[in-house]
Amino acid sequence: RFGPEFAATHPLAVGPVVSPPHSVDGFVKEFLRELNFGTGVLLSRATVNDQYVALARTVAHYLAARWLEGGRTRREAGVKVVGYLSAEYLLGRQLGNALLATGLRDIVEEGLESCGINLSTLRAQEVEPGLGNGGLGRLAACFIDSLATLNVPCIGYGIRYEYGIFRQTFVDGRQVEQPDAWLSLGSPWEFPHPEAAVQVDFGGTTEEYVDEDGTPRRRWLPSWNVLGVPYNYMVPGYHNGRVNTLRLWSAQATKAFDLQIFNSGDYAEAVRAQTFAENISKVLYPEDSTPQGRELRLQQQYFFVACSLRDFIERELPADFDLHDLPERIIFQLNDTHPVIAVPELMRLLVDERKMDWDEAWAVTQKCFAYTCHTLLPEALEVWPTEMLAKLLPRHLEIIYQINDGFLREVREAFPGDEMRARRMSIVTDYPERAVRMAYLATVAGAKVNGVAELHSQLLRDKVLPDFSEYWPEKFTNVTNGVTPRRFIRLANWNFTRLINETIGTGWVTDLDRLAELEPYAEDPEFRARFRQVKAANKERLAKLLVARDGIVLPEGHLLDVMVKRLHEYKRQSMKLLHILSTYEQIISGAIDPATVTPRTFVFGAKAAPGYKMAKETIFAINAVAATLAADERTNHLLTVAFPANYNVTLAEKLIPAADLSEQISLAGKEASGTGNMKFALNGALTIGTDDGANVEIRELVGDDNFILFGMSEPEVADLQARGYNPAAVYESNPLLKRAIDLLASGHFTEGNRDAMNPLVMDLLYNDRFLALADFQSYIEAQAKVDELYADPDAWSRKAILNVARTGFFSSDRSMREYLDRIWHAKAL
Numbered sequence: 111r112f113g114p115e116f117a118a119t120h121p122l123a124v125g126p127v128v129s130p131p132h133s134v135d136g137f138v139k140e141f142l143r144e145l146n147f148g149t150g151v152l153l154s155r156a157t158v159n160d161q162y163v164a165l166a167r168t169v170a171h172y173l174a175a176r177w178l179e180g181g182r183t184r185r186e187a188g189v190k191v192v193g194y195l196s197a198e199y200l201l202g203r204q205l206g207n208a209l210l211a212t213g214l215r216d217i218v219e220e221g222l223e224s225c226g227i228n229l230s231t232l233r234a235q236e237v238e239p240g241l242g243n244g245g246l247g248r249l250a251a252c253f254i255d256s257l258a259t260l261n262v263p264c265i266g267y268g269i270r271y272e273y274g275i276f277r278q279t280f281v282d283g284r285q286v287e288q289p290d291a292w293l294s295l296g297s298p299w300e301f302p303h304p305e306a307a308v309q310v311d312f313g314g315t316t317e318e319y320v321d322e323d324g325t326p327r328r329r330w331l332p333s334w335n336v337l338g339v340p341y342n343y344m345v346p347g348y349h350n351g352r353v354n355t356l357r358l359w360s361a362q363a364t365k366a367f368d369l370q371i372f373n374s375g376d377y378a379e380a381v382r383a384q385t386f387a388e389n390i391s392k393v394l395y396p397e398d399s400t401p402q403g404r405e406l407r408l409q410q411q412y413f414f415v416a417c418s419l420r421d422f423i424e425r426e427l428p429a430d431f432d433l434h435d436l437p438e439r440i441i442f443q444l445n446d447t448h449p450v451i452a453v454p455e456l457m458r459l460l461v462d463e464r465k466m467d468w469d470e471a472w473a474v475t476q477k478c479f480a481y482t483c484h485t486l487l488p489e490a491l492e493v494w495p496t497e498m499l500a501k502l503l504p505r506h507l508e509i510i511y512q513i514n515d516g517f518l519r520e521v522r523e524a525f526p527g528d529e530m531r532a533r534r535m536s537i538v539t540d541y542p543e544r545a546v547r548m549a550y551l552a553t554v555a556g557a558k559v560n561g562v563a564e565l566h567s568q569l570l571r572d573k574v575l576p577d578f579s580e581y582w583p584e585k586f587t588n589v590t591n592g593v594t595p596r597r598f599i600r601l602a603n604w605n606f607t608r609l610i611n612e613t614i615g616t617g618w619v620t621d622l623d624r625l626a627e628l629e630p631y632a633e634d635p636e637f638r639a640r641f642r643q644v645k646a647a648n649k650e651r652l653a654k655l656l657v658a659r660d661g662i663v664l665p666e667g668h669l670l671d672v673m674v675k676r677l678h679e680y681k682r683q684s685m686k687l688l689h690i691l692s693t694y695e696q697i698i699s700g701a702i703d704p705a706t707v708t709p710r711t712f713v714f715g716a717k718a719a720p721g722y723k724m725a726k727e728t729i730f731a732i733n734a735v736a737a738t739l740a741a742d743e744r745t746n747h748l749l750t751v752a753f754p755a756n757y758n759v760t761l762a763e764k765l766i767p768a769a770d771l772s773e774q775i776s777l778a779g780k781e782a783s784g785t786g787n788m789k790f791a792l793n794g795a796l797t798i799g800t801d802d803g804a805n806v807e808i809r810e811l812v813g814d815d816n817f818i819l820f821g822m823s824e825p826e827v828a829d830l831q832a833r834g835y836n837p838a839a840v841y842e843s844n845p846l847l848k849r850a851i852d853l854l855a856s857g858h859f860t861e862g863n864r865d866a867m868n869p870l871v872m873d874l875l876y877n878d879r880f881l882a883l884a885d886f887q888s889y890i891e892a893q894a895k896v897d898e899l900y901a902d903p904d905a906w907s908r909k910a911i912l913n914v915a916r917t918g919f920f921s922s923d924r925s926m927r928e929y930l931d932r933i934w935h936a937k938a939l
């Protein structure tokens with residue numbers, strides 16, 4: 111069919127695939143063709159959304175040629191692929207990044223203009239895919255960006271949630287969640303392949319049988335199934351022609367509805383099965399680091415890994431591939447415990463379906479997985495009740511038991527007589543209920559286990575998995591997180607990019623260590639002045655956005671003090687609030703002269719998990735304080751609190767470049783890494799922070815003079831908790847703190863209603879699980895130091911520039927190189 115004659119007359123059909131011409135004229139032709147034939151409208155009648163969709167599809171055309179060719183060469187070369195397994199990808203808007211990767215921006219801007227269209231209007235039309243909660247999901251997005259830029263073959267696997275992270279609104283200062291219908295205006299970046307759907311089984315029972323060779327075996331007799339439909343997304347590298355794939359799975363019913371029941375008139379019953387099946391990929395669980403052990407969540411996890419393993423084995427490898435060699439072709443990275451059910455699934459594929467010997471299959475499996483842990487909170491370590499597993503995945507539970515038996519046999523051999531140790535290390539626990547500890551399963555199965563910052567990896571070894579790190583010291587390693595400089599500097603901060611480019615050239619975008627070349631310019635008054643101009647321009651840009659987006663007016667000339675991250679008690683937004691309250695209280699009580707106060711605007715951005723009571727109370731308190739301060743003529747020229755709703759990647763891209771001060775104030779030993787901290791430092795904010803997560807490494811790199819440290823260290827925290835901590839006693843003994851809390855409790859911010867703040871106040875006084883009161887004094891002293899430093903703009907900018915020059919380490923390109931060298935043993939093409 112595709113012989114030489116055909117090829118001569120139809121070159122496009124046999125390849126190589128050719129992209130449309132990189133010229134204004136070529137672009138306009140392609141755009142109008144897409145608008146007419148893809149979207150089905152005339153330019154004269156096209157809405158902004160029509161134009162946006164057609165533009166996105168057109169830009170996708172430019173990427174598609176490299177994408178298709180790259181996939182072909184990868185399969186032909188038979189190289190090792192990184193299979194990133196993640197339940198979350200917090201991608202952010204796609205258009206800007208695609209224009210950057212292809213170098214098409216100027217062409218598109220000019221071409222659209224000739225059609226009477228403004229590029230920024232179309233960019234604003236894009237709804238970001240919010241398929242993640244926070245740091246973990248955004249990290250996955252940064253990692254796949256870096257792998258594409260490093261020219262490393264990677265397939266990102268995940269779930270195509272129909273509804274991503276909820277849209278946050280405030281009603282009377284309280285969080286109200288709205289569904290995130292991100293697909294409702296079309297989704298031009300995805301390529302669905304219903305023909306390549308994969309069947310995923312659930313439920314039923316298992317049985318023993320004797321196979322053709324007379325060998326007794328076990329098999330799974332599932333009772334229901336769904337289809338997984340792959341939706342492919344392009345992941346373009348920066349200016350290198352590489353386009354990798356992100357493959358997200360959408361659940362579909364195997365049969366749409368029961369015609370018999372429909373004909374009998376019961377419509378709802380007829381579509382029940384469909385609704386049930388499609389629920390699996392309906393919505394992202396909005397819990398960040400504190401998963402609820404719900405059955406639907408386990409269904410989601412198994413659904414996407416079952417699809418992904420089958421997809422890779424059956425569609426990415428040759429039909430006759432010997433699966434004993436699987437580790438040469440794939441390394442599956444487990445992004446936290448969410449995809450860990452992939453371990454027994456691979457065993458099931460190898461042993462039950464491909465009839466591989468158990469020990470051989472286990473040897474293969476142990477080389478195909480590596481595990482990243484992202485937390486230190488005990489409540490965030492996933493545990494699945496065996497009862498739930500037995501009902502949903504009975505064969506997987508048997509396999510887990512068998513893995514555990516083999517593992518515990520090893521442990522007992524290595525530590526004869528130490529039965530307590532065997533119990534502690536058991537993958538299956540009996541307390542408080544019989545359940546599978548997914549982090550243990552991942553550690554036993556994984557070739558490597560890593561934490562996400564030095565301190566976190568150390569605590570992981572010493573406190574979370576001590577028995578395992580003693581048994582397998584070489585298995586444990588650290589890879590400090592990173593962020594992509596493409597999105598978070600080059601795209602988000604064009605004002606700064608221009609200044610950097612003029613000063614040291616453009617190479618830093620793919621080689622972030624070269625920011626070090628800025629170091630001498632920290633001593634140059636002219637450069638510092640230009641740096642301040644950049645900040646001022648970014649603040650102005652933010653002010654415009656916040657007025658339009660939220661009706662928030664940012665005062666001019668204030669220090670911009672920003673705390674943006676999920677709302678969690680361990681992150682201590684309430685301690686930040688106490689600092690604001692304390693300053694405010696001192697002004698209105700006359701304890702300090704207003705003329706000595708550094709004018710500050712405090713910006714918060716934070717979503718609370720819908721079921722997280724105390725987090726929601728904190729949101730209410732911040733909003734109440736914001737409203738009261740806005741109305742108080744005595745202070746509103748000095749202190750403002752801005753809390754724009756629905757913090758997301760798009761807002762982060764505007765907020766972070768405008769910030770002067772970055773708040774990284776978690777209780778030491780609780781924040782695994784943080785990645786916002788890196789984005790702020792790289793955009794020239796100073797950090798006020800505890801010795802926690804990656805803050806430790808930021809401070810080491812920028813130097814003590816350029817970082818405002820406060821608070822207890824992790825060992826001090828452990829010590830205080832061991833001695834017994836009494837927050838009420840701290841309150842009684844610190845007059846500043848007492849006055850701040852009393853003011854909060856007084857009804858001053860709630861029109862006299864004292865009860866409204868009660869939950870938060872009571873928790874601070876009598877629980878304070880994360881020691882906010884204990885660190886308060888140290889925190890406000892550090893904030894006084896901030897004021898002092900900020901009073902000298904030139905000295906402040908010098909420190910800020912040094913922050914930029916010394917934090918190139920936090921590029922996710924560097925993180926990826928470390929994974930490649932030490933964990934994946936995979937290479938660039």
Ligand code: CRA
Nearest residue numbers: 245246399484485562782783784785
């Ligand atoms: N919530 C950590 O808490 C870390 C990211 C990415 C988190 C952050 O400190 O920067 O992961 N943990 O490594 C998590 O999701 C399940 O645990 C996070 O995003």
